[in-house]
Structures are given as structure tokens and as C-alpha cells.
Amino acid sequence: MESDADSAASSSNPRTLMEYANSSSTPSPSSHFDSPPHHPHFPSSAPPPLAGLLPSNEFEMLPPCNTITNKKRKRPRTVLGVWNHFTKIEGCDPAELKVACNYCGRHYASDTKKIGASIMKCHLNSCKEYPYNLEYPHQKNVSFKDRKDDEYVGQVKAFNKEACKAACARMIIKDGLPFTLVEGEGFKEFCVELCPEFDPPSSKVIARDVYQLYLEEKKKLQSFFMNNNVMVSLTTDTWTSIQNINYMVLTAHFVDSDWIPQKKILNFCQIANDKGETIGKLIESCLIEWHIERFFTITMDNAKTNDVAIAYLRGKLKNWKNGCVLEGEFLHMQCCAHIMNLIVTDVLNEQNNLIDLIRKAVKYVRSCPSKLLEFMACAWKEKIEFKKLLTLDVSIRWDSTYLMLEAACKFENAFNRMEEEDKQYVSYFGDVTPQPSDWKKARVLVQFLKIFYDITLIFSSSLKVNSNLFFIEFAKIEKLLLDWMVDKDATLSGMASNMKVKLHKYWGSIEKINKLFFVAHVLDPRFKLSFIEFAIDKLYPQEVSEKILQGVKDTLYRLFEFYVASSTPADTQTLNGVQPTNEVNSSCAHGEEKGIMWEFKRRKMDSSYHKKNEVDRYLMELEEDKDNAFFNVLDWWKLNSTKYKVLSLLARDVLAIPLSTVASESAFNFGGRILDPFRSSLTPKIVEALICSQNWLRSIPLPFHICAYDDCFELCQDVEKGISGNGSSSPWTPMLTFD
Incomplete structure (x- = not known):
């Protein structure tokens, strides 16, 4: 009762915080207050x-x-x-x-x-x-982002519902997400936490916004082609949905006025059949729709139907003003990645028994974690150093077969030890385990596959120009096969001879290869004509090499004359000569002795030099450093475009020619290209809108056929390891990263 009274008194006469602070740290009941x-x-x-x-x-x-x-x-x-x-x-x-x-x-x-x-x-x-x-509707917030997005650091923005909807549509397009994402419970909860003012649209609304955005971007790109009169090179490829609807994708490749390579998917349209005339008519209608009146080449797979399509286009484009270079003589470019696939397919089919034997061994090790641990113990005992473990291949991708064989050959001794220690391993094979002769053949096969693997990566690169590299890689293959054919190792020489036959089967004789491949090489200032002259003299008989070299020169001059005739007066005002520059040798300027470089520069300033056309002057100049790892051929032509005004235009268009119809991520694929289930469930118009607009909007193109979960296995293992905190292991404990 006393306590209650004191408490009541205290409550009726509360003290301030200052009074309480000055009081005793242990208040008496009478001074205590609630x-x-x-x-x-x-x-x-x-x-x-x-x-x-x-x-x-x-x-x-x-x-x-x-x-x-x-x-x-x-x-x-x-x-x-x-x-x-x-x-x-x-x-x-x-x-x-x-x-x-x-x-x-x-x-x-x-x-x-x-x-x-x-x-x-x-x-x-x-x-x-x-x-x-926000108290005021136009009040803005400051948003901060990573340093890599410098344009957004410290950006002041006000909430805008329509801008948020547009950003949501771009997210759906760029990341290849389904329309139903916006109706998901988790996405709505995320939006509430991130921005309570934003009400996510329905899937129908976002689909409409996506298609509207596609139409707007398409109009911009059409205006670009109409106003800039761009010379493009085309590639075509075919796709199939899971409903067996056939599509044709048409892609334009060109180098813009800033000398940056561009790759724009123009159409991803449904096609009735695979007849050559049907393909040709569809390409023609697409070019008309996009207001493209000039195109250089079209890269297609080796097929008779494509030959018919090329013949149709060549006949139609002759009536276009400057629509086809040299009447389409060099219109058809062979898809180099496709030819590499054909050659490798034949080789792998012949070595199918060997590959199956090694694949079976890898499959046994990968069958369960305990077998993998036993195998890793064998590898540790054999003192095998490695960073990656065995990986199974995918039947329709020969690059995965190459990587499987390459990894397995490194573990040959581990497989041999497992054969000695694991009876189940022997019984699994039925007493026919890989023998030393099998491993020897596998290593030889890996040598050949590595060549074609590296070259295919170069040919199918979509982030930079590569037409100038064709002849170098082609000459590498020819030289290696010639050397291996005379090797003392019977296995190596036999496989090289077989590969040589297949190379000529699909490529044909070198005289029949499109001359633009060689012209692109000449327009690389590191090589010009010198490497071609050297290589063909080494690889082919004299009469063949002379014929090839003369054909390359004739083609280069004919192309230059065509560009002179079709260029504007501003481009051709210095064709017959350039004004002498004020270049002065630094050694002479300082009174030093005249050297060989001074003599060379004097010759450049001679009047006879300036009377030559741009091609002659270009070939007379010294070559650039071949060992410069940072050399960029487009940057060189950009810097010298005022010196070679017309030749630089030719170089820009020739270097933009693609060597492959597909990007590197699908260049190794044996099977056809099939749309994923989400896009297969959509109408053809919406499919085209999603695929084309994704290509136009993304800063780095996203392969729309590659599974988004390819790298998740390793990611999940890293997460599990980080959460468990298990950072220690025995020397032979496998880190399960099956790259």
C-alpha cells in the first residue's frame, strides 16, 4: 500500500529528467516513479x-x-x-x-x-x-548507384508511374522474363518494399507495353537506315519452336560512323517452308521494310536451298541503285563455323567407339559422390595436379566432347589406378576398360579438336570484327595438317591425312573461296599483301599461288573503283593525290645524321608517290607491328580515314562482314536451334518483338536460346560452402566444380 501510494504521488508530481539525473542512482521507494x-x-x-x-x-x-x-x-x-x-x-x-x-x-x-x-x-x-x-508531387529523391554506372551516381529523380512501367517493360525484354512475373506474389512484395508508390501492372498491360516499346524502337532503327544509307552485311539462320513452327532470323552487321561494330536483328519471322525462293523473297521483303538499299554480302550455311536464295537475290538486287556490290559477284559468304562443324562431325563419327569408351569411364566416376571421392583419392596418389574435375559432354555440342576428352586424358593414371583398386569399375566395363592405345588416340584427337575449337571461337566472335583473321587461321590449319601428315607417329599422320581430305571436301579448292576473305586480310595494316604472298608460296604450287595472289589484287582494285564511282565528291576530292604533310624527321630537326627512316619519309613526300591512288599508297606504307596485342584494326582505319578517304569506306564495309551466322555460344551445336518453352508459347509477332527488341536494347547481347541456369550448379556449391563455413579439406577431397 505504501508503495502504491508513493507511486501514485510520484505519478501526480512527475520529476523532469534533469532532476532524476541529479538524484541517487538507487532511488528510494518514496522517490521512485514509473x-x-x-x-x-x-x-x-x-x-x-x-x-x-x-x-x-x-x-x-x-x-x-x-x-x-x-x-x-x-x-x-x-x-x-x-x-x-x-x-x-x-x-x-x-x-x-x-x-x-x-x-x-x-x-x-x-x-x-x-x-x-x-x-x-x-x-x-x-x-x-x-x-x-512526398508532400509535393514534384519533389525529387537522390539515388546512388555503383561507380560503374557513373551516369546515374547521385541522380535526382522524382517518382513517375509511367517511367516505372516503361522500366518494367524494358526489364522483361532485356532479361527475357515471362509476362506473368509482374503478377507474382514475390515481385509485388518486392515492389512494396522498394517503392510503395508503384503498383505493378498486370501481365496483359506489360505485354502491351512491351510490344509498344518494340514498335517505337523499330521506328527509330528504320529511320537510322533510311537517313544514313548504311552498307550492311547480312546473316540468316533458322529456328524452330516446340510446336514445330519454323522461323528465320535476319541480322544486319555494319560498322557505324564512329567505327563501332553493330549487330542488329532485323526480323525473327515465321517462314512457310525452307525452299530457296521462299527464303529469297522473305529476305527481299525484309530489306524493303527496313529501307535498306545497299548490302554487301549475305552469310549463309552451305545448302542447295541457300544457293537458290542467293541466285534469286542477285537477280533482284541488280535493279537497285548501288544495291549490290559488283553485281553480287561476292554476295554469298560461306559460314565458317558451319563448315568447321561439318568437318568435326565427320571426325567424331569415325572415332565414336573411342569416345564412347572414355565417356563411359567418366560417367562411372560421376555416377555418385562416393565414386568421385574414390577417383580423387586415386588422382592424389598419382600426384596429379588439377584445377577442374571431369565433366560429361552433351551429345549435340562437340565442344563439350572436346573438353571431356581433354580433362579425361589428364587423369589417365588415375583411371588406371582405379582399375586396379575398384572391381566394380572393371565389371562396369565388362572387362574392356580403356587401354594405353585408346588414351594415345584420345590425346591425338584432342590435338585436332583443339585447333578447330580455337578457330571456331575466333570465327564466331560477335563482339568485334573478325573477317581480317580468316586467312591466318585457314593457313594455320593447312600448315599443321601438312606437318602432321609426314609425322613418324602413324596415328597422328593417319588422322591428319583424313582431316585434310575432309577440309578440302567442305571448303573446296582455295581458288573457289570467296575473294573477300583475302581482301579483308589485306586491309589489315599489320599484314597487307606480305603474309598472303608468304603463306600461299609455302602451302601451294607456284602456278596456284600466283593465280591466287593476282586474283586478290584484281578484286581489291575493282572494289576500290566501285567505291570511287559510288562515293560523293567530298569523299573523292583527294583521290588523285593528297596535299604534302608538314612531317619533318625528328633526327633532322635536331641536326642529327640522316638515317634510313629519313630516306623512307623523303620518298613518301616525292611527287610520284602522291600521284598514286589510295590502294597503291596504302600498300607502299610500312606495316604495323604484328606483335602489338592491343592493336585494333577499326581504330587504325578511323585514325587514317582522312588519309584514305575512299579506301577507309571500303575497309569499314569489308571488315564488318561476319564469318559465322551464329554467335560462339551456339557455334558448336550439332542439332537445330529450338526456342525455349516460354517463347514457343507466344504468337509469332510477340516472339519477334521480344527477340528483336532485346537485341536492340541490351548493351551486351544476351543469347536468347541459352539456359539461364547453366552456371547455377557452381554458384549453389559456393553458397553452400560459404554458409557451412567448411573451408578445410584433405589434400584429395574434391571441390565439386564440374566446369
Whole structure:
């Protein structure tokens, strides 16, 4: 009773915080006072609005408002979503549960079974005390991003609902996401936390926005082709949906005015059949739709139907003004990656028994974790150093077969030890395990596959120009095969002879190869004509080499004359000569002795030099350093475009010619290209809109046929290892990274 009286007295005459601080640290019962009751209208995290109107010594009398009751309660449990902004009122009728807004103190019923949280969400959108509700509609927030996005660092932006919807549509396009993503519960919850003002659109609305964005971007690209009169090189490829609907993709390749290579998917349209005339007519209609009146080459797979399509286009384009270079004589470019695939396919089919034997050994090791641990123990005992483990191949991708064989050959001794220690391994093979002769053949096969693997990566590169590299890689193959054919190793020489036959089977004689491959090499200032002269003299008889060299020169001069005739006067005003430059040899300027470089520069300034055309002057100049790893052929032509005004235009268009119809991620694929289930479920127009607009909007093109989960296995293992904290292992314990 005494305590209650003291408490009541204390409550009726509360002391300020200053008085309490000056009192004893252990107050007597008579001086003890309870915490004042919580105020229902003011948050505890900030002073109440009347703080500025009260005396400083009375500010402490204002009660906090974490709760609505007089009883001291525990810290509320953190709840996701809208519950973070409300506090449950304790002591009320259990049948009528209520909550209070943490910002304005307004009460709402909170029976989730009857009412739900929607009423609380609506209150937050209109609560004047909620700090994330902008008082002024045009008020802006400052957003900060990573340093790599310098253009967005410290950007000031105001909330814009339409801009958010447009960004959502771009996200769907760029990342290849399904339209139903915006209706997912998790996505909506994420949007509430990220930006409560944004209400995600429905899947129908986002699909409409995506298609509208595609039409807008298409109009911009059409205007670009119409106004810039760009010379493009085309590639075609065929695709199939899981409903067996056939599509043709048409892609334009060119180098823009800033000397940056561009790759734009123009159409991904349904095609009735694979007849050559049908393909030709479809390509013609696409060119007309895009207002493209000039194109250089078209790269297609080796097929008779494509030959018919080329003949159709060649006949139609002759009537276009400057639409076809030299009447389409060099219109058809062979797809180098496709030819590499044909050669490798034949070789692998002949070595199928050997590959199956090694694949079976790898499959046994990968069959279960215990077998993998046993194999790793064998590798550790054999002192085999490695960073990657065995990996199984995919039947339709020969690059995976090459990588499987390459990895397996490194573990030959481990397989031999497993054969000695594991009886199940022997019984699994039926007493026919890989023998030393099999491993020897496998290593020889890996040598050949590595050549074609590296070259295919170069030929199918889509991030930079590569037509200037064709002859170098082709000459490498020819020289290696000639050397291996005379090797003392019968296995190596036999396989090389077989490969040589297949190379000529699919490529034909060198005289029949499109001369633009060689012209592109000549237009690389590191090589010009010198490497071609040297290589063909080494690889072919004299009469053949002379014929090839003369054909390359004739083609280069004919192309230059065509560009002179079709160029504007501004481009040709210096064709017959250039004004002498004010170049002065630095040695002479300092009074030093005249050297060979001074003599060379004097010859350049001779009048006879300036009377030559751009091709002659280009070939007379010294070659660039071949060992410069940072050399960029487009940058060189950009810097010298004023010196070679017309020849630079020719170089820009020739270097833009693609060597492959597909990018490197699908260049090794034996099978046909099939759309994923999501895109296969859409109408052809929407499929075209998604694929084309993704190519136009992304800064780095995303392969729309590659599974998004290819690298997830290694990622998941890294996450599991990090969570478990198991960083130690025995010397032979496998790190399960099957790259």
C-alpha cells in the first residue's frame, strides 16, 4: 500500500529528467516513479510535434508512444510488409484487434481473417506523417548507384508511374522474363518494399507495353537506315519452336560512323517452308521494310536451298541503285563455323567407339559422390595436379566432347589406378576398360579438336570484327595438317591425312573461296599483301599461288573503283593525290645524321608517290607491328580515314562482314536451334518483338536460346560452402566444380 501510494504521488508530481539525473542512482521507494504512459499519437523514434512549443524542462513529460497501453511490453517482433509501420494495441477486446499507425497514431482494425492488410496499405499511401509520402508531387529523391554506372551516381529523380512501367517493360525484354512475373506474389512484395508508390501492372498491360516499346524502337532503327544509307552485311539462320513452327532470323552487321561494330536483328519471322525462293523473297521483303538499299554480302550455311536464295537475290538486287556490290559477284559468304562443324562431325563419327569408351569411364566416376571421392583419392596418389574435375559432354555440342576428352586424358593414371583398386569399375566395363592405345588416340584427337575449337571461337566472335583473321587461321590449319601428315607417329599422320581430305571436301579448292576473305586480310595494316604472298608460296604450287595472289589484287582494285564511282565528291576530292604533310624527321630537326627512316619519309613526300591512288599508297606504307596485342584494326582505319578517304569506306564495309551466322555460344551445336518453352508459347509477332527488341536494347547481347541456369550448379556449391563455413579439406577431397 505504501508503495502504491508513493507511486501514485510520484505519478501526480512527475520529476523532469534533469532532476532524476541529479538524484541517487538507487532511488528510494518514496522517490521512485514509473515510466509515464505511452502517448498514442507520437512515435518513439522522433520528438513529438509540440516539442518546440513546450519549455525544455517539460519536454520529458511527453510520453513516448511505442504502445497504447500503460503496461510495459516487450519489443514487437519484426514483421514483413505493411506491419512494419503499425503497432498492435494491447489490452483491447480479442474479438476486435486493433493497430495504431506508427506515424500519425490512427487506429485500425487488424483482424487479418476478416479485413486483411489492404486497409493499412491504403492508409500509408495517404498518411501525411509517413516520411516516404512526398508532400509535393514534384519533389525529387537522390539515388546512388555503383561507380560503374557513373551516369546515374547521385541522380535526382522524382517518382513517375509511367517511367516505372516503361522500366518494367524494358526489364522483361532485356532479361527475357515471362509476362506473368509482374503478377507474382514475390515481385509485388518486392515492389512494396522498394517503392510503395508503384503498383505493378498486370501481365496483359506489360505485354502491351512491351510490344509498344518494340514498335517505337523499330521506328527509330528504320529511320537510322533510311537517313544514313548504311552498307550492311547480312546473316540468316533458322529456328524452330516446340510446336514445330519454323522461323528465320535476319541480322544486319555494319560498322557505324564512329567505327563501332553493330549487330542488329532485323526480323525473327515465321517462314512457310525452307525452299530457296521462299527464303529469297522473305529476305527481299525484309530489306524493303527496313529501307535498306545497299548490302554487301549475305552469310549463309552451305545448302542447295541457300544457293537458290542467293541466285534469286542477285537477280533482284541488280535493279537497285548501288544495291549490290559488283553485281553480287561476292554476295554469298560461306559460314565458317558451319563448315568447321561439318568437318568435326565427320571426325567424331569415325572415332565414336573411342569416345564412347572414355565417356563411359567418366560417367562411372560421376555416377555418385562416393565414386568421385574414390577417383580423387586415386588422382592424389598419382600426384596429379588439377584445377577442374571431369565433366560429361552433351551429345549435340562437340565442344563439350572436346573438353571431356581433354580433362579425361589428364587423369589417365588415375583411371588406371582405379582399375586396379575398384572391381566394380572393371565389371562396369565388362572387362574392356580403356587401354594405353585408346588414351594415345584420345590425346591425338584432342590435338585436332583443339585447333578447330580455337578457330571456331575466333570465327564466331560477335563482339568485334573478325573477317581480317580468316586467312591466318585457314593457313594455320593447312600448315599443321601438312606437318602432321609426314609425322613418324602413324596415328597422328593417319588422322591428319583424313582431316585434310575432309577440309578440302567442305571448303573446296582455295581458288573457289570467296575473294573477300583475302581482301579483308589485306586491309589489315599489320599484314597487307606480305603474309598472303608468304603463306600461299609455302602451302601451294607456284602456278596456284600466283593465280591466287593476282586474283586478290584484281578484286581489291575493282572494289576500290566501285567505291570511287559510288562515293560523293567530298569523299573523292583527294583521290588523285593528297596535299604534302608538314612531317619533318625528328633526327633532322635536331641536326642529327640522316638515317634510313629519313630516306623512307623523303620518298613518301616525292611527287610520284602522291600521284598514286589510295590502294597503291596504302600498300607502299610500312606495316604495323604484328606483335602489338592491343592493336585494333577499326581504330587504325578511323585514325587514317582522312588519309584514305575512299579506301577507309571500303575497309569499314569489308571488315564488318561476319564469318559465322551464329554467335560462339551456339557455334558448336550439332542439332537445330529450338526456342525455349516460354517463347514457343507466344504468337509469332510477340516472339519477334521480344527477340528483336532485346537485341536492340541490351548493351551486351544476351543469347536468347541459352539456359539461364547453366552456371547455377557452381554458384549453389559456393553458397553452400560459404554458409557451412567448411573451408578445410584433405589434400584429395574434391571441390565439386564440374566446369
